[in-house]
Amino acid sequence: MKTITVFLAASFFASCAVIRPGEVGLKTRLGKLSPKTKEAGIIYYNFFTSRVIKVPTRTINREVLINLPSKEGLTIRSEISILYRIKGEMARQVIEEIGISYENIITSVFRSSAADITSKYFAKDMHSGQRDQIEKEIATKMNSILGAKGFEIEAVLLKSIILPDGLAKAIEEKLEAEQNAQRMDFILMTEKKEAERIIIEAEATRDAQVLLTESLTDQILKLRSIEAMKEFAKNPGTRLIVTDGKTPVFFNPPQP
DSSP, X not given: OHHHHHHHHHHHHHTEEEEXXXXXXXXXXXXEEOSSOBOSEEEEOOTTTEEEEEEEOSOEEEEEEEEEEXXXXXXXXXXXXXXXXXXXXXXXXXXXXXXXXXXXXXXXXXXXXXXXXXXXXXXXXXXXXXXXXXXXXXXXXXXXXXXXXXXXEEEEEEEEEXXXXXXXXXXXXXXXXXXXXXXXXXXXXXXXXXXXXXXXXXXHHHHHHHHHHHHOOHHHHHHHHHHXXXXXXXXXXXXXXXXXSSSEEEXXXXXX
16 A cells, blocks of 8 residues: 555656746647647646656856957957847747757857858957947847747857957057057147146236236326325324325434
8 A cells, every 4th residue: 555655646746847937848748749838837747648848938148169250351269158048938839840959059040140240340340349239230140040930139248259369469559559649649638728728827917917007097196196195194103205296205204
C-alpha cells in the first residue's frame, strides 16, 4: 500500500509543470503543440504521452564576439550584447517554425545585420559619437527581419571596440589635437573678452574725463571759488584772504 502511495505521489508531481513569471508554457502531446500557451501557474499533463516546453518571455542578454567590417575595409574586433525577448503571444510560432534552438537564428541575423550596417561607417565612427547611431541601425534591421517571427530586439550594445593598433593611435592623437585646439580657442576667447573689457573700461574713463572737462566752464569755476572762500571764511582760524579774483590764498596769522 505504501509503495502504491509513493508511486501515485511521484506520478502526480511528474505530471505537473510550474510556469514562472517571465515565461510561458507550451504543452506537446505525441509531438503536437497545444494551440494555447500557458502563463504563470501550473500545467498538468500525462508524462507518458506529453511534455511541457517552457519559453522565456523576459529580456535575454546574448553576448557575441564578432569581427566587423568598416567602410575602409578594416576588420574591427568587437564584443556586443543583444537584448531581445520572445513575444509571449507568438511563442508557439517560434517553437513550431524555429524550435528551441532559437538563439542560433538571433546570432545569425545579428551577424548579417551588423556587417551590413558597419560596412557603411568608418572604423573611427565606431569609436566615437557615431556608436549610438550604429547600435540603433543594427537593432532596427534585426527587428525588420525577426519581428514577424516572434522576436523583439530591444537594444544592441557595442560594449567594446578593438581597433587596429595604428588606427587606434591615430584616433587618439587626433582627439588629443582636437582637445588642444578647443583649449586654445577657449584661451583666445577669454583673452579677447578681457581685452574688450579693458577697452570698454578705458573708453568709459576717457568719456568721464571729457565730460568733466567740458562741464568745467569759467562761470562754474568762479562759482566754485566763491563757495570755497565762503567756507574758509567761516573758519575761526582764518584771518586773511588774499586773492586776485582768480586764485585765493589763505593765511592763518599767529595768534596774539
